Amino acid sequence: MFWHRELETMERSALERLQLKRLQETVRRVAASVPLYKDRFAEHGVRPDDVQSLSDVRRLPFTTSVDLRASYPDKMLAVERDQLSRLHTSSGTTGKPKAIFFSASDIDNAADQIARCLVMTGLKRGDVLQNMMTYGLFTGALVMHYGAEKVGCLVIPAGPGNSERQLLLMRDFRTTAIHLTPSYALYFADFLERNGVNSKRDLSLRKAFVGAEPHTEETRRKIQESLGIDVYNSYGLSEMNGPGVAFECIHKTGMHLWEDNYILEIIHPETGEPLPDGQRGELVLTTLSRQAMPLLRYRTRDLTSVIPGPCQCGRTHRRLSRITGRTDDMLIVRGVNIYPQQIERVLMGLPAIGRNYLITLEGLDEMTVQVELAETGFDGRVEHLVKLKDQIVERLRAETLVKPKVELVPPGTLPVSEGKAKRVIDKRVL
Amino acid sequence: MSAVRLVSVFVENKPGQTANVTGILAEAGVNIRWATIASSGSFGVLKFLVDKCDTACQSLRRKGFMVSALDVLAVEVPDQPGALHTVAQTLAAEQINLDNTSGFVAKNAAILIVETQDLPRAGAALERKGWRLLTESELINL
Numbered sequence: 263m264f265w266h267r268e269l270e271t272m273e274r275s276a277l278e279r280l281q282l283k284r285l286q287e288t289v290r291r292v293a294a295s296v297p298l299y300k301d302r303f304a305e306h307g308v309r310p311d312d313v314q315s316l317s318d319v320r321r322l323p324f325t326t327s328v329d330l331r332a333s334y335p336d337k338m339l340a341v342e343r344d345q346l347s348r349l350h351t352s353s354g355t356t357g358k359p360k361a362i363f364f365s366a367s368d369i370d371n372a373a374d375q376i377a378r379c380l381v382m383t384g385l386k387r388g389d390v391l392q393n394m395m396t397y398g399l400f401t402g403a404l405v406m407h408y409g410a411e412k413v414g415c416l417v418i419p420a421g422p423g424n425s426e427r428q429l430l431l432m433r434d435f436r437t438t439a440i441h442l443t444p445s446y447a448l449y450f451a452d453f454l455e456r457n458g459v460n461s462k463r464d465l466s467l468r469k470a471f472v473g474a475e476p477h478t479e480e481t482r483r484k485i486q487e488s489l490g491i492d493v494y495n496s497y498g499l500s501e502m503n504g505p506g507v508a509f510e511c512i513h514k515t516g517m518h519l520w521e522d523n524y525i526l527e528i529i530h531p532e533t534g535e536p537l538p539d540g541q542r543g544e545l546v547l548t549t550l551s552r553q554a555m556p557l558l559r560y561r562t563r564d565l566t567s568v569i570p571g572p573c574q575c576g577r578t579h580r581r582l583s584r585i586t587g588r589t590d591d592m593l594i595v596r597g598v599n600i601y602p603q604q605i606e607r608v609l610m611g612l613p614a615i616g617r618n619y620l621i622t623l624e625g626l627d628e629m630t631v632q633v634e635l636a637e638t639g640f641d642g643r644v645e646h647l648v649k650l651k652d653q654i655v656e657r658l659r660a661e662t663l664v665k666p667k668v669e670l671v672p673p674g675t676l677p678v679s680e681g682k683a684k685r686v687i688d689k690r691v692l
Numbered sequence: 693m694s695a696v697r698l699v700s701v702f703v704e705n706k707p708g709q710t711a712n713v714t715g716i717l718a719e720a721g722v723n724i725r726w727a728t729i730a731s732s733g734s735f736g737v738l739k740f741l742v743d744k745c746d747t748a749c750q751s752l753r754r755k756g757f758m759v760s761a762l763d764v765l766a767v768e769v770p771d772q773p774g775a776l777h778t779v780a781q782t783l784a785a786e787q788i789n790l791d792n793t794s795g796f797v798a799k800n801a802a803i804l805i806v807e808t809q810d811l812p813r814a815g816a817a818l819e820r821k822g823w824r825l826l827t828e829s830e831l832i833n834l
Contacts, residue, residue: 367711456756526756635702635758642700642762643807644730644737645791651733669734672702 265374265381265413266634269522270577277578280522282316284550289313289322292556298333299323299558319525319548320536324559330501331361340483341365341554351399352500355587362401364387371406372503374379374522376409379509380439382518382575383469383494387414388436390466394428394442395474397421401504403475404443409506415439422446425453432465439469441496441505444477444485445683448617451488452673455637462490473505475683476564476585478603480610484617497585501560502547507583510692515567516581528568528683531589539568539579540622544589563589565601571627579606595684597625602661602685605631614639614650624689629666631658634673694827695763695811701738701746702758705731707774708811713738713752718832719809725832726805728794743803743832765806765815766826771797779804779823798834 263272272280289311292299296375303309309627312321330338330352339346346365351359364372365447385391391410395402397419410417418431422442430452431437442450447470454461459669467489472482497517498505507524508517511659519526525548528537537543545562565588569581587601594600599623601619609615609631633654640647651668659665677684703709708731717724717740726741742748745761752759769775776795782791783806790809803826808814816826826834 637758639760640700640702640760641793642698642730642737642739642760647702647735647737648732671704671734674756675704 263381263384263386265378268384270378272522272578274578277521278316281550282313282644284481285316285525285548286310286313286524288548288550288552288556291340292558294554296338296408297340298329298439299327299463300447300453314523314604316542319527319559322548322558324534324546324561325557326499326561327563327634331358331528334358335361336363336557337362338557340556346554348404349399350401350404350500350504351402355377359399360501362495363554365463365501367553368503368555370553371508371523371551372405373408373412375503375523376506377405377412377494378470378520378584379506380410380413380415380444382509382511382577383440383471383492384416384512385410385413385469389413389415389438389442390418391415391439392428392431392435392437392445394422394440395427403441405504405506406471409488410441426448429457431461432467436466438466439471441471441473443474443683444481445471445475445618445685447489447493448481449678451485451499452637455488456674460490465558467491469494471505471509473498475604476587476591476603478607478610479584480607484610495584497564497582499562499564500576501557501562503552507547511573511575511577513574515573518575518577518579519582521579524549526568527581531563531565537567539570539580542567542583542586577614586598592685593621593623593629595623595629595662595664595687597665600629600664604661605658606685608661609633609654612650612654612657615654616673618673619685620676620687621685622687622689627663629692630669632667632669632671632676634676693806694825695815696741696766696805696826696828696831697745697761698761698764698805699745699752700739700787701740701744701752701764701805702760703738705734705736709736710738713757714805716751716755716757717742717748720747725758725834726796728792730792731831741743741831745828762813765804765808765811765818766831768824769795769802769804770827771800771802775802776804778821779806779818780825782817782821783808783814786813788814788817791805799832803831803834 293310348364351659376473397403468492494510497508508519527546528543545564564585566582616636618634620632654668723743749759795804
């Protein structure tokens with residue numbers, strides 16, 4: 263199913279012509295209205311007219327999260343203030359947030375993009391979407407909300423948390439799809455199990471859209487199995503509109519990135535050199551349709567690759583592989599680079615292991631991984647637990663090359679996130 | 693062969709956990725006849741022989757504890773030197789490994805609680821040698 267069949271299945275050559283036209287417009291606009299870009303263009307010796315082909319995008323300067331923070335609150339605007347309709351911010355873990363402005367057409371465009379994503383998974387008019395993301399400054403919930411309304415869904419703006427109420431809404435209004443973080447999905451599946459709710463038997467749920475946190479294929483599988491529904495991976499970031507920048511179709515083989523709205527590049531995170539399709543690197547995005555706050559070559563810090571070849575669904579917009587980490591998330595333990603996703607992959611591959619874990623770094627580079635047992639992971643024997651623990655230590659050592667300390671804990675012991683999960687606590691004083 | 697069920701509870705290894713569990717059992721009117729606690733790093737496992745195994749499991753589960761009923765053997769041996777040795781020998785001869793084993797003395801009888809991976813074979817071997825295995829109700833009503 264398609265929302266805009268023509269646009270979604272457009273010939274690559276036509277798509278690229280559209281991209282170039284929009285890129286040229288965007289570059290001209292920011293050169294005229296955004297001081298940061300005016301200065302950068304001068305420094306790099308580029309003029310808007312130099313953009314003659316799509317590959318000329320590489321002559322343009324990068325934009326980083328540091329630039330966005332330095333431009334806080336409103337120094338990146340490309341329109342007059344009275345053209346603004348909405349402000350979102352991107353979670354700043356330290357210091358100032360990043361302010362992202364939307365014009366009315368930006369809001370509509372973001373919603374349209376979500377509509378494509380949802381329809382691509384088979385969602386349609388009459389579906390009931392329970393939106394379990396955080397409403398507010400975070401883009402996650404609101405952007406999805408508008409898109410799902412556009413599709414013709416009944417949207418329940420439940421927000422995250424309060425699992426009892428979520429279940430009540432789900433039952434009474436026959437929710438067919440949910441939008442939430444993967445960590446909350448795992449927690450919620452566990453909540454249903456504890457309360458004797460079999461989602462397949464007792465609920466009308468069919469689909470879950472999970473995003474806002476990088477997660478592994480094993481986590482998807484675990485959510486799918488425990489809820490008995492289809493789970494689709496959603497990629498987005500507030501700087502680029504929020505959710506729906508890239509999304510999985512029914513084939514679940516990578517996320518189609520909407521190339522009429524973005525130019526995508528994969529670069530080597532250190533050298534900045536372009537990488538070929540199939541090779542993993544940092545995703546860099548340029549907005550093509552943004553009015554209020556266009557961004558050129560934004561360094562997302564997310565690591566992914568372009569999946570070569572066409573998708574069975576017929577869409578020509580290229581697919582991104584699962585985000586395997588953020589360049590910012592990387593932990594360096596005893597000199598070894600570790601991504602939390604590597605640890606997650608190991609844990610979620612073990613049936614006796616539950617859904618929540620926490621990585622703590624402390625002292626002299628000691629890594630402790632606390633792991634919740636699955637509800638069915640205890641048969642009464644201490645020996646089996648000790649063996650399981652040793653097995654986890656060994657597998658993590660093989661995966662990360664660092665031998666961690668592993669602590670098994672009962673389900674429900676570790677702090678629960680109903681928003682974005684906090685998986686790593688770094689107490690090292692370096 | 694008759695196995696006896698123990699209530700086995702997985703808990704975090706931190707102060708107050710045993711009291712939480714025993715409090716729930718007391719409230720449920722469950723009488724504990726025997727108990728053992730094993731801890732390993734971050735976690736501990738509490739095992740109880742109780743008069744009402746099902747009630748105990750249900751009430752602990754309801755309070756969110758991870759509980760499993762664990763089958764063990766209860767062997768009655770004479771309260772005299774060498775008794776444990778002969779039981780151990782019987783199992784050794786069959787190449788059966790003992791996991792957690794402990795004993796207590798009640799009314800002139802000594803009871804060994806034997807945990808092993810291969811319960812049926814261990815039970816059969818002991819019965820062949822003439823040892824008496826107590827049923828759950830016999831054990832509780834000692």
